[in-house]
Structure formats: structure tokens, C-alpha cells
Amino acid sequence: MLLQIDLQAEEPIYTQIMHQVIEAIAKQELKPGDDLPSVRSLASDIGINFHTVNKAYQLLKQEGYILIHRQKGVVIHPDGVERATEAFYAKLRKKVRPLIAESICKSVTKAEWERICATIYEEIEPEEEQ
Template identity: 60%
Template sequence: MLIQLDLENAEPIYIQLQQQIIEGIAKKQLNPGESLPSVRSMAADIGINLHTVNKAYQHLKQDGYILIHRQKGVVINPDGVPKADGAYKEKLKANLRPFIADSVCRDLSEEEFIKYCSSIFAEFYNEEGDS
């Protein structure tokens, strides 16, 4: 999996890295039990501070995407990502609210918004099928 970060983007680098790893898991480019580079190795490979990588890894660990073992290193959760529960769904709703509010302010209809969501879902399912 190729990590591509935009250092000019307003989005913090650790969030970009976290999102790219999550996309890699969703697209089946990263599989359960597969190893990720160590914090130091990842930082050196993509040319960013090791604390930035560590922060991304800690967030991924907290959300159940990865496990960090002293002996095995960093691995994609062998049991898979935890399924959506009530807490996840509440967090999802909270995260979507600003996007929906912004869309309403910009006169984007619910149908258009859903169309964009559907097209993004399709990207993941199509790429998964192509792997």
C-alpha cells in the first residue's frame, strides 16, 4: 500500500495517515494480521516525524484497527475491525452533522448528498472486488 500525504493540506498529517491506513483496510489492501512498518520505519519511509506516526498508530489502536505488540510490532487487527455498535453510530452521526449542515448552507440537496455518499461507498466495494 502506498501512503500519499499532502503536506500542504490543512488536515493534520497524523489524521491523513490514519485515514489512508483505514482506507487500505477497507479496500483490502491491508489484511487482518498483516504487519505495518514500525513507527520509526514508517516515519523514515514517508519522511515525517516519528511522533506523528506514533499519534496515528495510537488512534488506530484505540479504534481497534491495529494491535501493537512488543515482539510482533504493529499488525492489522487479526480479528478484524470491531463492528459498528451504538457508540460508533452516535460518533458517526456527530461527525456527519457538520458536513450535512455545510451542505444545507450551500444548497446541496439531500439527494445530492446521498448520491455522493453512495458513489464513495461504490469506490470501496468496486476496488475490493477488483483486488
């Protein structure tokens, strides 16, 4: 798994790891049951503290994206990711709300916002197999 970590970014490294793993699952680059590197291996590959990777993995585990086995290692959840619940929609609204408010302050129109969201969605959504 190839991660693009920006050590100078405002976003914490553990968040970058989480977001990239989730995006890889969304794009079906990582599939249920696929192995991920161990905490120590990934930390060594990236050149960061293993506690940072451990934090990302623990949060991914909490949210149901991965399983961590002492003997088998780290794997993408074999049953796949559970479908969106009302709690997820509440979390989504809470995260998007400040971005929309900031966009309105900067005169981004609703149409522009929808176009940006649609473009990003299409970039991430996996291609239909034919």
C-alpha cells in the same frame, strides 16, 4: 504500504495516515494479520517526525484497527475490526452532521448528498470475489 501524504493539507498528517490505513482495510488491501511498517520506518519513509506516526498508530490501536507488539511489530488486528456499535453510530452522526449542515447552506440537495455518499461508498467497498 503506499501512503499519499499532503504536507500542505489542512488535515493533520496523523489523521491522513489514520484515514488511509482505515481505507486500505475497508478496501481489503490490508487484511487481518498483515504487517505495517514500524513507527520509525514509516516516519523515515515519509520524511516526518516519528511522533506523528506514533500518534496515528496509537489512535488506530485505540479504535481496534491495529495491534502493537514489542517483538512482532505493528499488525492489522488479527480478529478483524469489530462491527459498528451504537457508540460508533453516535460518533458517525456527530461527524456527518456539520458536513450536512454546510452542504445545506451551500444548496446541496439531499439527492446530491446521497449520490455523493453512494459513489464514495462504492469506490471504497471491496469487490465481491467470484
